[in-house]
Amino acid sequence: NAGVTQTPKFRILKIGQSMTLQCTQDMNHNYMYWYRQDPGMGLKLIYYSVGAGITDKGEVPNGYNVSRSTTEDFPLRLELAAPSQTSVYFCASSRGDQPQHFGDGTRLSIL
Amino acid sequence: RKEVEQDPGPFNVPEGATVAFNCTYSNSASQSFFWYRQDCRKEPKLLMSVYSSGNEDGRFTAQLNRASQYISLLIRDSKLSDSATYLCVVNENTGGFKTIFGAGTRLFVKA
Numbered sequence: 588n589a590g591v592t593q594t595p596k597f598r599i600l601k602i603g604q605s606m607t608l609q610c611t612q613d614m615n616h617n618y619m620y621w622y623r624q625d626p627g628m629g630l631k632l633i634y635y636s637v638g639a640g641i642t643d644k645g646e647v648p649n650g651y652n653v654s655r656s657t658t659e660d661f662p663l664r665l666e667l668a669a670p671s672q673t674s675v676y677f678c679a680s681s682r683g684d685q686p687q688h689f690g691d692g693t694r695l696s697i698l
Numbered sequence: 699r700k701e702v703e704q705d706p707g708p709f710n711v712p713e714g715a716t717v718a719f720n721c722t723y724s725n726s727a728s729q730s731f732f733w734y735r736q737d738c739r740k741e742p743k744l745l746m747s748v749y750s751s752g753n754e755d756g757r758f759t760a761q762l763n764r765a766s767q768y769i770s771l772l773i774r775d776s777k778l779s780d781s782a783t784y785l786c787v788v789n790e791n792t793g794g795f796k797t798i799f800g801a802g803t804r805l806f807v808k809a
Contacts, residue, residue, distance in 0.1 A: 620797075628801070629785075629799060629800070629802055630742070630785075630799045675739075677741055677742070681797075683795075684729060684730055684789045684795045684797075686732050686744045686747065686787075687744075687787075687797065688744075689741035689742050689743070690741060691740070691741050692740075692741050
């Protein structure tokens with residue numbers, strides 16, 4: 588029962604570096620989401636997708652990009668890492684308006 | 699007014715206590731409702747869906763009041779393992795749908 592798998596689990600980046608956070612789900616869910624959660628704060632939606640080839644901005648999209656070429660995969664790209672992007676990143680998926688299932692997160696520090 | 703508002707925390711209760719959380723939502727067109735729990739430094743996990751007639755799962759009872767636009771979660775006979783942050787989640791009908799997570803209420807259960 589893999590569910591939603593995120594890689595890597597931890598990463599330290601230098602300012603200005605780029606990286607891709609990977610997310611894959613094996614539940615054939617059409618909706619996928621990326622959130623960030625800063626310490627002691629709630630979830631903030633970065634981007635979401637309602638199906639392959641369709642993506643849309645959430646509440647805090649600046650500094651990030653996504654793609655959805657397949658139903659299973661929804662990678663999140665940071666092009667020029669900034670200290671403000673230090674956070675925990677969660678990927679989630681759902682079938683329509685059913686409950687979202689979350690991956691166990693990527694802890695990202697930018698120094 | 700926030701789209702989804704929860705009781706401010708933290709709640710500190712002794713083992714065996716009954717504790718109740720409330721959550722209000724602003725959009726009367728909201729369609730589905732959930733409670734999640736999130737342990738420290740972990741991903742949110744679905745605790746239970748909330749149905750119009752109210753529903754129970756062991757020590758947990760969820761209720762929905764559409765007229766007053768609030769949902770509640772009651773935990774009976776609190777256990778140490780119930781210590782977590784509880785998130786109220788609402789799906790709004792906005793043409794497609796939009797999922798809104800509350801900021802969460804922190805619960806500490808003490809021996």
